[in-house]
Amino acid sequence: MYVAVKGGEAAIGNAHALLAEDRRGDTAVPELSVDQIREQFSLAVDRVMTEGSVYDPELAALALKQARGDQVEAIFLLRAYRTTLPRLAVSLPIDTAKMQVSRRISSCFKDLPGGQLLGPTFDYTHRLLDFTLLAGGAPPRTEARGELAPDLPQVVDLLNAEGLIEPEIPDADDAPVGDLTREPLMFPAGREVRLQNLARADEGYLLALGYSTQRGYAKSHPFVGEIRSGDVAVEVEIPELGFAVDIADITVTECQMINQFTGSKSEKPKFTRGYGLAFGYAERKAMAMSLVDRSLRAQELGEDITAPSQDAEFVLYHADNVEASGFVQHLKLPHHVDFQSELTLVRTMRAEIEAASAPVAEFEEAAQ
Amino acid sequence: MTPKPTPGQTGASPAAASLAADQAARQRRLSLLARAERETLEAAWNRLEPKPAFRRLKQPETGLVMVRARAGGNGQRFNMGEMTVTRCVLALDEGGEMGVGYVAGRDRRRAELAALFDALAQQPRHAAMVEAELLAPTQESAAAARQARAAKVAATKVDFFTLVRGED
Numbered sequence: 001m002y003v004a005v006k007g008g009e010a011a012i013g014n015a016h017a018l019l020a021e022d023r024r025g026d027t028a029v030p031e032l033s034v035d036q037i038r039e040q041f042s043l044a045v046d047r048v049m050t051e052g053s054v055y056d057p058e059l060a061a062l063a064l065k066q067a068r069g070d071q072v073e074a075i076f077l078l079r080a081y082r083t084t085l086p087r088l089a090v091s092l093p094i095d096t097a098k099m100q101v102s103r104r105i106s107s108c109f110k111d112l113p114g115g116q117l118l119g120p121t122f123d124y125t126h127r128l129l130d131f132t133l134l135a136g137g138a139p140p141r142t143e144a145r146g147e148l149a150p151d152l153p154q155v156v157d158l159l160n161a162e163g164l165i166e167p168e169i170p171d172a173d174d175a176p177v178g179d180l181t182r183e184p185l186m187f188p189a190g191r192e193v194r195l196q197n198l199a200r201a202d203e204g205y206l207l208a209l210g211y212s213t214q215r216g217y218a219k220s221h222p223f224v225g226e227i228r229s230g231d232v233a234v235e236v237e238i239p240e241l242g243f244a245v246d247i248a249d250i251t252v253t254e255c256q257m258i259n260q261f262t263g264s265k266s267e268k269p270k271f272t273r274g275y276g277l278a279f280g281y282a283e284r285k286a287m288a289m290s291l292v293d294r295s296l297r298a299q300e301l302g303e304d305i306t307a308p309s310q311d312a313e314f315v316l317y318h319a320d321n322v323e324a325s326g327f328v329q330h331l332k333l334p335h336h337v338d339f340q341s342e343l344t345l346v347r348t349m350r351a352e353i354e355a356a357s358a359p360v361a362e363f364e365e366a367a368q
Numbered sequence: 369m370t371p372k373p374t375p376g377q378t379g380a381s382p383a384a385a386s387l388a389a390d391q392a393a394r395q396r397r398l399s400l401l402a403r404a405e406r407e408t409l410e411a412a413w414n415r416l417e418p419k420p421a422f423r424r425l426k427q428p429e430t431g432l433v434m435v436r437a438r439a440g441g442n443g444q445r446f447n448m449g450e451m452t453v454t455r456c457v458l459a460l461d462e463g464g465e466m467g468v469g470y471v472a473g474r475d476r477r478r479a480e481l482a483a484l485f486d487a488l489a490q491q492p493r494h495a496a497m498v499e500a501e502l503l504a505p506t507q508e509s510a511a512a513a514r515q516a517r518a519a520k521v522a523a524t525k526v527d528f529f530t531l532v533r534g535e536d
Contacts, residue, residue: 055435055451056473088431088453096441100514102521118524144519154441168443179434179447191439192446199448236433238398240457240468243391246399248472250451256440275440277448293439 023068037061046251046280047071051321052078053181053200055250055279072202072321079322092235092244096254096277097154101230103281106155108223108258113158114149119229120281155226156256156273165258165271189312194296199277201319203285209309210291218295218307222274225256229281253282257290272301397489397498400506401482402471409481412501422484425466426457428476454479458487465490 024031038045038061048060052075060078067073103119106112118124159165171177171192178193185197198206213220231249238245255276261269274294276286295309296316308314318324401409413419432450439446456469456479467487469479485502488494 050449053449054432055449058473059452082432082450085452086429086431087450088429088433088455090434090447091436093436093438093445094448096437100517102517103524115525117521118526119521142520143523144516146519146522146525147515148518148522156440157442168438168440170438170442171444175445177436177445177447181434181447181450192444195437195439195446196448199446233399234433234435234451234472236453236470238468238470240466241394243395245395245402245470247402247453247470248451249403250435250472252437252448254441273440275443277437279449 023066032065034058034061034065037064043281044069044071046278046282047203047285048074048078050279050282050285051075051200051202052082054078054082072325076322076325089236089239092237094232094234094250094252096228096232096252097152097157099152099228099230099232099252099254100249101148101152101228102251103230103283104152104226104228106224106226108225109155109158112155114152117148152228154256156258159225159258159271163268163270166273168273168275185316187313188299189316191293191297191300194312194316195275195277195293197316197319198289198292201289202321202324203282203288205319205321205324206288206292207284209295209315210288212307213291213295213309218298218303218310219260220274220291220294221260222291222294223258224287225258225273227253227255227283227286229253229283251280253278253280253286255283255286255290257287257294259294272297394486397486397503398468398470398482400503400510401469401485403510404482404502404506406475406478406481408502408505409478409485412497413481413484415501416488416497420484420488421461422458422467422487423461424456424458424480426455428454428456428469428480430454430474430476456480456483458483460487460491463491 038057041061041064042057044064045057045060048063048071049055049057051071052060052063054060056078059081060074063074063077063081064071066077101117101119103121104114104117106116156165160167178190178196180193180196180200185193189197212218214222229251231251233246234248234250235244235246237243253276257274257276259272259274261271272294274290274292274297276289276291276293278285278289292309292315295307296312298305298310299312303310305311430452431454433453434450435448436445437448438444451472452474454469454471454474454476456476457466458480459466465487467483467485467490469482469484469486471479471482485498489498489503
């Protein structure tokens, strides 16, 4: 148990000044601007926005600067900031089928309408350190040729046309949509609450859980139906006008995972689905999320729950890195009183055991 | 960026059709003003003489919009995460036209300027200026940026060849 303590103001003030000095580093080296972080560490910014659950590249870059690049600390800063803002509106659902794509691939089909578009990917790089960046080299010239197909159909919808994959069923427009920023997590958690939890979840945690499903802890035999990254319009109903307006474009990454089929006497076998969605370019996160989303559908799909990734309480209660970091890190706060009582208890127990065992030792000696 | 299809546009009465056209024009205007650069808006405002008087019905305010998405892209709705949005609602003293500004991010001045030009665009003597100085250039630059990006992405289009397997 943590007991409030007083004092230490001067030490805390000095510690924070030292933190600020260390954050700045060697003053002979130019200071990073928030713009530089936003533009050149954009994937770090995207992760902070996704897990901080606020899309604002400038704020996320500022949080990263303040946190000395520590992602979880930056995510915490963004989450804390959001609590100071009112909720103005809820958007209409974004339409990822109408995305202005920067990347769009499928591992299921070689030829798909609109084609495989690699976009700005780390895939197929050799993962060799590029020493030209150390020397401040200019990036290579990009090619620009051709046009994108006006319409890029979702690959899963192509399968859907044949009835080979379970369809996603839209909910009724007036159905309530759970919101973890308003209500605590309750079980059983609906798919919408699980997806919100996973969208905010720690990437490393989801990656490990997703990986565990591939290694046999909940078999799901996944294929990447489609990954797409790019810009989507956000439409908001304007209360003063009574209709919706497209007010901004945001960058998102979506993963449609196609999984092992199921069938029964009444239903023909078909593929099942898992879904991942994140702010910015966050492919690893979206893929891991889609694996875990599918895994958490075990009960709904009549599968045995045998693995951690299928256990909704386990997965969802431990997914948030702000909560997890807070609870783990609170251990370093003063627990003096708590520890003193434990210390007394251990000493008492040891004394009792020693007192009880002393006559036995004498008896044993006497017997020899 | 393209105006959204408006329900009830076909087969409706002339009055309803005109209302739908007004709504589509407002949707286009607000979505373009929301994307106009702060400097562009400010420059257009600085060129405007005399400056119209206005009163704020809603002070410029930064808040959050919860971004909704759908499972699988088209299934059950869920709350994906929030985004910062700044809004402002005002009315012109002369004429009383109401202007609305909703812009992504935390720039209160940008939201106010967007609302001002939304209101001014409803006055016949300013409509052409708003279109020529703000709406058309923003639409053109957005389309150009979109096309330039698409061309770079199109250059990364691949054809994967399936190799003939040994046993065939």
